[in-house]
Amino acid sequence: MKPSPFVYHRPTTLDQALEILAEVGADGKVLAGGQSLIPLMSMRLAAPAHLVDINHVDGLDRVETERDGVRVGATARHAAVERNPAAFAAVPLLRQALVHVAHPTIRNRGTTVGSLAHADPSGEMTAVLALLGGTVTLAGRGSERTVGAADFFQGPLESAVRPDEVAVEAFFPAPDGRTGSAWAEVSRRHGDYAVCGVGALVTLDDDLRVTASVVGLISVGPTPVVVDVSDALAGQPHDTADVVAAGALVRAAVDPEPDIHATAEYRRHLAGALTERALRDAARAAGASVDGGDA
Amino acid sequence: MTEGHQVALTVNGVPRAAHVPARRLLSDFLRHDLGLTGTHVGCEHGVCGACTVLVDGRPVRSCLLFAVSVDGASVTTVEGCCEPDGSLGPVQQAFWDCHGLQCGFCTPGFVTTITAYLEENPEPTEDEAREAIAGNLCRCTGYQNIVASVLRAADLRRGVGA
């Protein structure tokens, strides 16, 4: 299982990278972490004629926590995001989901932005971005655009990134107010792709009653599925909120596919069961936080 | 066809270089271009962990890296986990003490992974030890003695029970 030949490019600036991509177009692929791309190339399921290695472009590996969220650069490793204390404080959901992404060794090299661009329907970070209403910034030669999560994930392994673009940054907004988050997942083995994964946000008012709640799911559709479950929980005390009703809403909203690991019906069932668990945990986290968004 | 690239790395503290095609995987570079056959290849899709080496101190799958991509980096393989005088390092010694290997094929990936892990977590609990090795496959041992090896290695590093 060896990759086909390719022309290797190692730009040191973003402009160089974009210049090359503009020239090679659909014959080119960006190499960041490579943890998804390289197995595909070794199996010869992908054979790009040109590989543009952006690992040596300055300034793309930043993880920056701002007032309203966390900015993750193109070559920031999952591990760097996972371990970043400020990022965890601002958006705990990042780490809560990241610990389920493959194994630590993969996370040492794989990039969060790369996994978004790869758009695997089982990729945890896709649901995290979608759930938080985040964005991805795409740079092309002489242009830059920012795409919201809803438009970014277009299909299984299909994102909005054009062949001549590099996804340079993702922005994960910090949830407002007193919001708790949680991630619940079932996978066949530790570290495997999720059979079903659910991220949950629960926002409470000063009386610790639910004002808003939303869940994001992976492995139940061609792209991450976001379901607003506020109606099922609004106004209820956080510790007795009707998560079962929320689960039922979610089951009705998803249309999973079967595969060799699980049937569609089981996935649908998990979507509901894991929604209940994630909501309970997120509500508890919100209730325990002192002032907004801390677990 | 493709041109070759000059790849220069520090491997186990020694500057090494070779001229290879861009598509040469780091695993093959180490094994065939540099002759360091201690790193093993079990799947070439990043799952089994037998190819795990340390790049700038962090464990990575060498089958999921192109050698050209890590030009300039510092790599540690299982050979580099020995003591300077060639004797076994604490992780290796622990595996020997605990019968932590049978066929030995997966072992190099465990040794490098655990070496890095103990740098960060020098006193793991048994659960943490099991979790630390949860990304590497072994078909022979059933993992019992590998978990024991992690704990023993932690002891040896602290100078306990040598």
Add this chain to the structure above:
Amino acid sequence: MGEPVARREDPRLLSGQGRFLDDLGHGALAVAFVRSPHAHAKVVDIDVTGALDVDGLVAIYTYDDLAGPLAEPLPQLIPHPTLTHSRTPYALARDEVNHVGEAVVMVVAADRYLAEDACDRIRVDYDVLPPVVGIEAARAASRLVHDDVPGNIAATMVQENGDAAAAIGVAPHVLELDFAVERSASTPLEGRGVYARWDAADASLRVYSSTQASTSVRAALAAKLGLPPNRVEVVAPDVGGGFGVKIVHPWPEEVLVSWAAITLDREVKWVEDRREHFIASAHERGQAHRVRVGFDDDGRLHGLEVTFWHDNGAYTPYGIVVPIVTATQLLGPYKPGGYRVEFQSLYTNTVQVTPYRGAGRPQGCFVMERVMDAIAAELGLDRADVRERNFIRPDEMPYDHGLIFQDGRPLIYDSGDYPAGLQKLKKLVGWDEFESYRAQARAEGRRVGIGIACYVEGTGVGPYEGGWVKVETDGSVLVATGLTTQGQGHQTAFAQVAADILGVPLERVTVITGDTRRFGYAVGTFASRAMVMSGNAIAAAARTVREKALRIAGESLEADPRDLEIVGGVVQVRGVPTASIPLSTVAVLSNPLRYAFDAESARATQFAMPADPDKPPVADGDSPGLEATGFYSPPRATFANGMHAAVVETDPETAEIRILRYCVVHDCGTLVNPRIVEGQVHGGVAQGVGGALYERMAYDSDGQLLNASFMDFLMPYSTEVPTIETDHLETPSPLNPLGIKGAGEAGVIPGMAVLASAISDAEGFTVTRMPISPSELFHLRRSHEEGTSR
């Protein structure tokens, strides 16, 4: 012997100095194959023109390039009278392919990257045929795998003892049950590999192969390549696991790579990649069973009728050993009353089926143990009690089942104390206290269950193994045996046997296995036989060497050999340590050479007795040197046994299955190295867990293997394998001098059975097919809630 000695082979392996197949032959040419993408097809045309300008291409071969024995199908290794329709593949597909992965074209190039480039450019035209996939389709036989094999039936076999039908006919209770096991595979971490070197001047071939049977590979290659066997050497280097898959020989690749080396007069090496291992090596476990059992109010078996269908894949190079093992070992530690077993071995358009650790026993154990649980459930009896009542008692040994085992010899259990084992297991797991634990868990909203499973394992099948032991003039000891090593610690355990008998320090003993240059007669490492067979053969050789050493030493010391002992490599008169002679010196004396080359020889002269001028220096029937060869050839297998218990927890919502405790009691007779044996058990248990909860070859109806990678074929990581608690019994084998029984497969045999038992206990309904995933458990729950049975 008996000591948990640390392994001699470890420092080398731990410091990256292993010599596995791909670590050898750096300058060799590389091989890749074009393999069939179709499960069943005619090969219409092969167009290689696109590959001809690939840089570094050396040669391309198809079936048309093969001649003589090479062009014939690969051999049937284990014929059997009931295997009426044996089919084996050609080394390269001739005009049809019968499974995805079958080799069609061989490419030789400067390296593997380039070889794969060339393969990519080769166009093969196929006439795709509809495939036969799965046991049901094979049985229905509306399509055939092989045109000349009616009903897709390779073999039909019946064995019986007593009149099962009659016994069932009058039994107080009768149950009819169906069971199924799905296909898994050995999947060692190192795949297969072959590295061949041809010496044209010498017309000799040396082949390194990641094999479990180097002597057999040698014989096969000699035959296929038309070479005299003594011009072919086969060496098994360090091997990264086998678990059965590497016992098959010769692989097409072993034959072809060797032939290419000769044809090209270059070193040639092929290293299998992971996808190839999934689609071109071998699988095992797929069977469907139908059982009728008659029993009484106490749960005692009166009659047992088993009919099963065995999926043997596209070819049967290893005969029908696996289903024969299932048919016979299904009986476990029990007296079945009347027993009748019938099986059909069926072709499908999938990878061939050859033994995987357990070799048919896990399926048989699964069936029998589910039957035991079913009887207990029917009668409201404790599951351990039902088993106990059916046990063969220690005083009934040896126990003849009236059947023929896989070695063609009678199935006679020689020894074992099953009741004692059960007592130990019940104590270890807390069998009698479980209900209170369950009640407590239930109060916490948790669902737990306990399972139990017993097995018997025929080990140490013949026909023989041999050992050679030599004391060198420097006092070091060389041991060689022809069978092979894939992590079982032979370099240590066999050394322990020799060191013990010879009285030398363990560090002075070096063991070589799997090298036809060092020992030419062997059968191989499989069927839990290595320690029984080679251990005893080495012991026999060591004893002969010891006797000779004592005789020679006795002459020198003018002492009766019966008064001599060997301690730390020195022969001495018991109680008089000053009257001594080192073994190294004895070795010199044993070889009456004219010339003295070293210090040892010089030292030896002081011990040399004046030669008797009337006697030849080497007596009639004697030989020079302190060495001997011994063979061990038992009349039949010796039977190990064990029983496992497991506690599981199932999630009421997600149906996830967690193993809380896993307990093992096993009996493999005398233990040479307890630590190595325990390690073998651990590894087997992990494979048992894998086979119960995770591992399944997922073929679609087109015969495509959907999970031909480690991403989707789920072998357990450390987090999926519980802590394993072991206890053991030692009922020594009466069949061999060391009292040893095999232990290599013990851990895996009852895995599916014990976990099915525990899950069934947790859920309140019975699990009848394995493996089981959370998704499948979820659906089973649904169907039981809805009242539909499966």
